[in-house]
Amino acid sequence: MAEPSGEQLLYLTDEQLRQGIEAMFFAYRGFTADPDRILDELSYGRAHHRAVHFINCAPGTTVNNLLSILGVTKQSLNRVLRTLIADGLVESRVGRLDKRERHLYLTEEGKALEAQLSDAQRARMRAAYRKAGPEAVAGFRQVLEAMMDADMRRNYRALREPRT
């Protein structure tokens, strides 16, 4: 716990932080660019991608659960879900224990789209990971996790646990 100074703190200078901020901005654009192109052709948007992604991760999730993960209002999510259900990509089943709940599942068609989007996004991620190497990836993940809001970190970690 000795007081570090000078060179040791180079990575905490305002200039270094500014570069980090800009890197985050440009990288996020790259991160979403490939799925966005695919979605455009289907006249879907990023919102549809997010819904499909998290339904795929947690099949049978309820609307309320999805809401808290995505951090949007139910009206906003509902608009997206409505089109996905109408287009046969998502199935909404009434809960067996609690009939108020709707459990969400991807149909075969939905899984196909999810895979297509996921493949595109993973390809870029894989290329970046490969280029940077395993140590860099570990650091990348550490910084990202430290950057999340506390409640989002809970959601993030919950998704990493084995499915029930």
Next chain:
Amino acid sequence: MAEPSGEQLLYLTDEQLRQGIEAMFFAYRGFTADPDRILDELSYGRAHHRAVHFINCAPGTTVNNLLSILGVTKQSLNRVLRTLIADGLVESRVGRLDKRERHLYLTEEGKALEAQLSDAQRARMRAAYRKAGPEAVAGFRQVLEAMMDADMRRNYRALREPRT
């Protein structure tokens, strides 16, 4: 250049990549959360933040230049600039050599807002950096840079060079 396999490639599995994707999603939300709160009270949006940020980085930049950095249409940018100019945060000077161009500068008031937003965002960034440590930060930056589109990487690197 030996063929790596098994444990060596753990960080390139689909599951690892999926976690990286989700980390990116949640982290970006945290990344923008603090400035968003400030902007909300002034009834500005994220677009205003981006404009102010990059005008501050490159004072005297033209609209066209800003366009290619931000990656939006000139009409979209113009709407944001119009309100910023009307509110006296940005000054638009007709070019001396080429009168078609407008050179953009922050006023004192604009600089004050930029500083306020920047401070909030840097505070989170600094906390995350400190928590993760210098090695992690280096890795973080490497992966982000590898994740950008090639043309955005050019913009990003141009911004890191000494100002002319």
Next chain:
DNA sequence: CTTGGAATGTCAACAAGGCTGACGTACTGT
């Protein structure tokens, strides 16, 4: 010198996707 095209920036109108508020329906648990 004129004139046509390229570059630059502005105005108008539209769409996606956030948001709030209000309300209806179906179900649960006390």
Next chain:
DNA sequence: ACAGTACGTCAGCCTTGTTGACATTCCAAG
């Protein structure tokens, strides 16, 4: 019986992206 919960929906607003049309300015070819 009834308060509270989960979900869906309608209406309306805002931000921020898009295209299309247009004005101004510059430059280069004739």
